[in-house]
Amino acid sequence: MTTQYYVPERSYWPILASIGLFLMALGAGTLINGLQQDGSNHGKWLLLTGAALMACIVFAWFRNVVRESRAGLYSAQMDRSFRWGMSWFIFSEVMFFAAFFGALFYIRVFAVPWLGGEGDRGSSNLLWQGFTAEWPLLQNPDSELFPGPSAVISPWGVPLINTLLLLTSSVTLTIAHKGLKTGSRATVKLWLALTILLGIVFLGFQAEEYIVAYTELDLTLKSGIYGATFFILTGFHGLHVTLGTVMLIVILLRVLKGHFDAEQHFGFEAVSWYWHFVDVVWVGLFLFVYIL
Template structure:
């Protein structure tokens, strides 16, 4: 499609509808294999592990093809302004669903620390349920059923990780402004810096987990504190990996000449997600490591 047709396509008052696709069916089948394999794996069936691996690989292959089709449609000018609005609203609702996801875990942390722990330590419950249970947070459970552990404080790795993520948000914003100004070289440089900072965060968190397990004896089964610590920080780390992967794909697309100053929702969508990850980490830094 010529450049003139591409420009007209972006502004045309129509809504592009893709042709019938096999991607949803293949994705569903891959997810079925993944979940079936996981269920068999945790129940000690040897075939479960291999089904899980095949499902995960199949899902990545499907997503590669599916997103590739979407990129080709965008770069060939098939997406009108209405399609662009649709993408933006879809990304906004997706991030809202992620907000609700993390809100549930933050709510669980607050409820365990501020409601159930003091409630179980009052005199009546100590007499009827667990004698000598203390209302301190964290605790080792009634009668010391949880192995003794140490908590993870804010210094120094969590603080270093906070600096890494906040800096990455700044470099990503600089990259975005450079793209809007049409400066592709500056855009690529600062986006590359963002990707490096993101994966450095992941490496630091992996080391933190190693330290917590081997030196602090803090494990997933270390009572409510251990479970919530790893659920919150683990899911956040998973989202950082996803976000850094999104940005890596955007970086590759920039190197291939994709995006323009006025047409770059792929970049913006990944940037929205990354800033959301930054905000979630600030909540974790305050309520998990400090308070």
């Protein structure tokens, strides 16, 4: 028995993607480091150029993959390769968020108590006279340089609504997946569109939350370690929700064009895996950032 394995034609996409990623990294670094001696800062334009190049590359590269799949060029071995690739990608995303959750754990359990004089590693009078260790940290040790927020966001308002939105979106996406397996394309279109709508509403509420944090609560990236960890964790999650929503929109467009069937629909499954992962991360954020 001969095992078929598709070998794609020579492609320039990998090298172009490397150039795009390099421009994004160079632009981000230049932007963070501030103005040049002549008062200019080209970081923003390098970052935007790299991002635009990456968007075009991803669109064109994925279009090639879709065409190859639709042409029946992929074998069972390729299907396994795609599944392993998506699995390792999600694992890397798990490690990405685990690093930030680990930093939050270290700050709350070790660093802040040490600064407050707990144990034999620190003293409340060693660096900052009268510093009180508490979480969330509203009064920073150096309050003049890093003024703390006036208040934190209540978990029982917008965060709770967003939690319900994402949990509901996992249900609607599962229903759409079931519809695809049973051949009910009307079910797929309806519930997939509803999932996209829930993701967009989530992003709208998160944008409103950020506006309130900056304008009313003085909760910013510059408001000490609490503000930094809050926006890094929720901000990166919001970025993942944005990417997931874009991916769902692409999948919906493919469904409308007649792509996928009950047997061959790994593109749909891959995006479903990613979306469910993003939902699980949000549950962790809701518990450890907003509530505890």
